[in-house]
Amino acid sequence: MPKIIFVSADGVTREVAAGADQSIMQAALAAGVPGIVAECNGAAACATCHCYFDPAYAACVGEIGEQESEMLDFAASERTADSRLSCQVRVMAEMDGMTVRVPALQ
Amino acid sequence: MTSAAPVISDVAYQDLLNDPYPIFKRVRDTASAVFVAAANLTLVTRFDDIVKIERDPVTYSSDNPTSLVNKVMGPTFMRKDGAEHATGRKAIEPSFRSGTIKEHWTPRFAEISERLINSLSGAGEADLFHALAAPMASLSLMEMIGFKEMPWETLALWSQFLIDGAGNYARDAEIERKAMEAGSGIDAAIEAVLDHHRAHPNPSILSSMVHADPPMPIEEIRANIKVIIGGGLNEPRDAILTLTLGLLANPAQKESVLVKPELWPNAFEEAVRWISPIGMYPRRVTRETDLSDVMLPEGLQIGLCVGAANRDDRRFSNPDMFDIFRPRQSHLAFGAGAHFCAGTWVSRQTVGKIVVPMLFERLRNLRLREDAPPLIRGWVFRGPVSLPVRWDA
Numbered sequence: 028m029p030k031i032i033f034v035s036a037d038g039v040t041r042e043v044a045a046g047a048d049q050s051i052m053q054a055a056l057a058a059g060v061p062g063i064v065a066e067c068n069g070a071a072a073c074a075t076c077h078c079y080f081d082p083a084y085a086a087c088v089g090e091i092g093e094q095e096s097e098m099l100d101f102a103a104s105e106r107t108a109d110s111r112l113s114c115q116v117r118v119m120a121e122m123d124g125m126t127v128r129v130p131a132l133q
Numbered sequence: 134m135t136s137a138a139p140v141i142s143d144v145a146y147q148d149l150l151n152d153p154y155p156i157f158k159r160v161r162d163t164a165s166a167v168f169v170a171a172a173n174l175t176l177v178t179r180f181d182d183i184v185k186i187e188r189d190p191v192t193y194s195s196d197n198p199t200s201l202v203n204k205v206m207g208p209t210f211m212r213k214d215g216a217e218h219a220t221g222r223k224a225i226e227p228s229f230r231s232g233t234i235k236e237h238w239t240p241r242f243a244e245i246s247e248r249l250i251n252s253l254s255g256a257g258e259a260d261l262f263h264a265l266a267a268p269m270a271s272l273s274l275m276e277m278i279g280f281k282e283m284p285w286e287t288l289a290l291w292s293q294f295l296i297d298g299a300g301n302y303a304r305d306a307e308i309e310r311k312a313m314e315a316g317s318g319i320d321a322a323i324e325a326v327l328d329h330h331r332a333h334p335n336p337s338i339l340s341s342m343v344h345a346d347p348p349m350p351i352e353e354i355r356a357n358i359k360v361i362i363g364g365g366l367n368e369p370r371d372a373i374l375t376l377t378l379g380l381l382a383n384p385a386q387k388e389s390v391l392v393k394p395e396l397w398p399n400a401f402e403e404a405v406r407w408i409s410p411i412g413m414y415p416r417r418v419t420r421e422t423d424l425s426d427v428m429l430p431e432g433l434q435i436g437l438c439v440g441a442a443n444r445d446d447r448r449f450s451n452p453d454m455f456d457i458f459r460p461r462q463s464h465l466a467f468g469a470g471a472h473f474c475a476g477t478w479v480s481r482q483t484v485g486k487i488v489v490p491m492l493f494e495r496l497r498n499l500r501l502r503e504d505a506p507p508l509i510r511g512w513v514f515r516g517p518v519s520l521p522v523r524w525d526a
Contacts, residue, residue, distance in 0.1 A: 056188075064463050067473035068188060070222070075463060097231040101478060103461075132461060 029123035033060045036131035045118040051127060052076040052114035062129035069114040071095050075133040077102040079109040080116070080125070087121040104130030135428050139163050142170040153412065153512035154453060157441030165425035166435060172512075173302065175433060176413070178441035180448045180465065182425055186416060186437060187470030190214045193416040193435070195472060200415070205298040205312045206363065207356030211472065218471060221357060224345035228277060228338045229475045234482055237336045242273045246488045250495050257526035258502070261374060261492075262519055269488055270370035277365075277479070278358060279330055279337025280322050288362065291315040295363035300513060319362060320355055327354075365476055368410040371516025372484045376404035377492060378509075378517055379455040381501045386457050391493060400457040401485030405443075405466035407455045412440030412515045414468070439465040440515060496524040 028044040033055060035041075045054035055063045055076075064075035071094050080088050088111065091099075095115045099106050113127065141163070144156050149171060160167045161178040168175045177183055186193040196214050197203070203212055210221025227233065246269060253264050271285035271292075280288075298312025323339065330340040338361060342349040349357070380387040380400065390396040418433040429435065443464045444452035450459070467474035474480075493499060501507065505521040 066463055066467070066469050068470040070219075070471055070473060072473050072475065073467075073477065094226065094230060101231055133463070 079128040103132040180442040180445040206359035266373040279339035292366040371410040374517040406464040409466040
């Protein structure tokens with residue numbers, strides 16, 4: 028199982044073993060990572076599981092969807108080039124050791 | 134220790150309608166799930182329990198073959214889980230996307246709002262329920278669905294009759310008749326425009342449905358449009374009135390938001406937390422399960438009281454207060470999980486950024502009337518049913 032390192036806005040890190048059949052949001056929720064609210068539970072309808080992904084892993088994180096991109100415009104914390112909705116990113120074996128930063132506000 | 138749901142039998146239905154919050158608090162302090170005889174339903178009122186339920190659609194299903202909603206409206210995706218729900222939801226998504234809201238709906242809804250506020254501005258007094266909130270919600274929903282223009286009262290009546298029919302647990306024949314009549318009216322209104330939407334793709338919901346891949350079958354179009362009419366009219370209407378009331382009743386907060394318009398989104402979220410337009414919705418327990426020490430049997434209908442959860446003092450301090458400055462925290466006014474309200478962003482935009490800011494901007498010295506206090510009603514749906522105000526015309 029790949030290990031994902033979640034970093035909170037105040038710098039606290041937490042290592043989570045993520046299942047390959049999960050989204051990053053599901054892995055975070057299962058491990059109780061603070062700061063991921065996920066109001067819509069993965070429907071890309073709420074923008075409350077927004078995270079910043081390490082660009083070094085862009086290839087396995089994949090392309091952003093159109094609906095997801097529009098929803099990110101409504102995110103509570105600043106949108107950057109590394110922003111994704113974590114519910115739309117599938118866990119991959121190649122993500123072992125990847126850092127995901129959780130914003131201060133959802 | 135796990136036990137059966139406790140029972141509360143000394144509450145009258147009228148008490149729930151008038152002011153459900155003391156009852157909700159009593160239920161919350163009693164157990165995770167309590168059978169309330171007046172409601173004839175087991176109610177869940179704690180924030181964390183509702184979140185847990187919404188994350189587990191296998192144990193707590195939306196699918197209910199005997200639901201009155203299905204009887205009155207037909208096979209809707211509100212009463213489905215998993216893939217069946219997702220297909221229906223996906224078919225309407227194009228109309229609700231943030232890009233569509235910004236580019237298409239915002240200017241249209243601003244125009245309707247402007248027209249309504251201009252037409253009443255000379256009067257100096259009005260009941261904002263009929264003068265603004267109800268027509269605003271009705272006219273914008275009409276456009277969003279893609280209906281031909283009709284009097285706002287028609288859609289508003291259809292909506293009310295459908296809601297009454299869906300809540301007609303007493304099986305009152307007259308209520309059932311009106312709900313069915315509204316249903317026929319809606320079927321005819323759909324029929325009248327469907328060919329147009331097939332031929333001219335556009336951002337409306339009917340267009341999204343007929344151009345979905347695969348296109349939504351006609352019986353599902355009919356049922357889902359009824360759900361959208363039943364559910365899409367009273368919520369924005371009530372949110373407009375609740376936000377206006379919250380600010381008028383708290384002048385210091387009103388002054389702050391008028392000086393700092395960036396506070397409007399906070400004010401909107403606080404309004405729907407404070408008095409959530411949808412106060413309760415049902416789920417069905419599919420297998421015997423333990424919900425925070427209460428044993429729920431298979432097949433049990435439970436009512437998720439998000440209106441109660443949004444005043445859970447385990448999560449919100451001074452929960453009965455309207456306070457736009459409370460620390461930002463998510464609430465359950467739009468539900469949670471796969472059924473999270475599709476209209477959330479339309480509502481945030483229309484109510485919180487267009488209608489209510491415009492109202493305070495255009496009507497000088499807007500104020501409540503001491504001689505005619507506002508009236509708030511309901512627990513399944515709750516909101517002001519009358520909001521008399523005055524301003525300097």
